[in-house]
Amino acid sequence: MTTIKIASVPEHFNLPWHLAIENKEFQKQNIDLQWIDVPEGTGKMCQMLRSGETDIAVILTEGIIKDINAGNPSKLVQIYVQSPLIWGIHVAANSKFQNLDDLQHTKAAISRLGSGSQLMAYVNADNQGWNTDELQFEIVNTIDGAVEALTNGTADYFMWERFMTKPLVDKGIFRKIADCPTPWPCFVIAVREEILAEKPEIIKSILSTINQTTKNFKNIPNIDTVLATEYLQKLEDIQEWLSLTQWSQENIDEKLLNNVQKQLFQLKIIDKIGTFEEIVKSI
Template sequence: MNLVNIGGVPEHFNLAWYLGLKNGDFKAENINLRWHDYFGGTGEMCKGLRNGDIDMAVILTEGIVKDIIAGNPSKIVQVFVKSPLNWGIHVANHSKFKTIDDIKGTRAAISRYGSGSHLMSYVNAENNNWDLEKDLKFEVIKNLEGAVEGLTEDKADYFMWEKFTTKPLVDNGTFRRIGNLPSPWPCFVIAVREEFLKTNLEDVKTILNIVNTTTEEFKDIPSIDRMIANRYEQEIEDVQEWLSLTEWSQKNITKETITKVQNELFALNIIPEKWDYENLVFEL
């Protein structure tokens, strides 16, 4: 049985992988797929791919594009979630800040440099016509738990994370959400180490076929809203709203989307140059 290590955030977007593992779908194809939760998000997964700790990752589009250009020997093989990610912009409940304008020039909590929370801070700054050099400051907090500590103890001032994942923390009064920012492109892609692709191409294709079969039918799974609510400790009405907004994909990322992501990252000085599509994407 072939061992394949895959990483992703422990959030509702990735339930399809858990269901495939629970049902034995990968083992039935002689693949021992091992799922690894990455609480630190995209930056931590990029490190995992670089180090060979994982072979595949379900990862934020902008984060993996940046890291491949920065030397990560991986390729995008498919879009996983084609709808935007709804980033909530949060402050501590006791914070004096009430609006997006109030947090201009203050400290953004980020999981790590190169993470989605880091990169989307730039997008938010650009959208609000901030000075990217003067108005952005960062405090590394590693993960959501670190963000709770950072904001409540005034080590940082605001934090951007997926809206529905942080909703329980808004509901219980830990955070206040002062704004939302949808990502301007499909949010999650599947990336694979190039070395692994060369030697395990058929396994990668099989894995994608299995998860794609699940995502195609995901919204039709009986009581899927209750399953998500129970597993991820969400209110069922929040899950139902999330399901209505979320669309999975079974296709690879387009040249137009790659161009859009790179144009944005280049304009924000996040990447030093723009690469050809073929150097970022592997077409199965």
């Protein structure tokens, strides 16, 4: 049995992985796939790939491309979710801010430097025509930290996946004032280069197994109810999310990679555009 560690956020996108693990689909391939929940998000997962704490990460596209550009010894092996991530832009429920224009020159709560919550703050600012050099950040680590920061006023707004944050809106803790979809597929699968070199067939087997699960995922009977129960969501919210979400079984192509990098470069999130071979590995 080969042990492989995989890390990602504890969110509804990843239920296919949990179902495949519970159904022993990886064990049938003689693989012990050990799942690590990372509520801190992409910045933390980049660090874990660098340190060898995880072998694989299911991770935000923009965050891992940025970190591979900065020397992370990993490669993208597949797009996991083809559809955009819809980031909700949230303020405290009793905040004086009512619309996006009010948030110019205010402080964004982010999980950590290099996280999706930081990178998407740049994308949102650019969409609004704000000066991205003037963005201010407060590191809060997790969504619980964001609740604390927005409630006590150490930060003014917080960008996080819209549906996972909806329960906080429903409870009257946050108020959503806008959406900001990613201009690219939201999640990719990244693997440390050392693992790719040593165990390419194992990685190929893992991808084949998860792809079979995601292909059939929406057809699982009552999957909407399972998701709503597991992730404390309203059924109608999950049904809307399922209708918007499209998993992928393909790798990122050069045109799409360059398009993402050009946008990150224009936003000064990366200072160079890497080659396809530096960032992507076809297996």
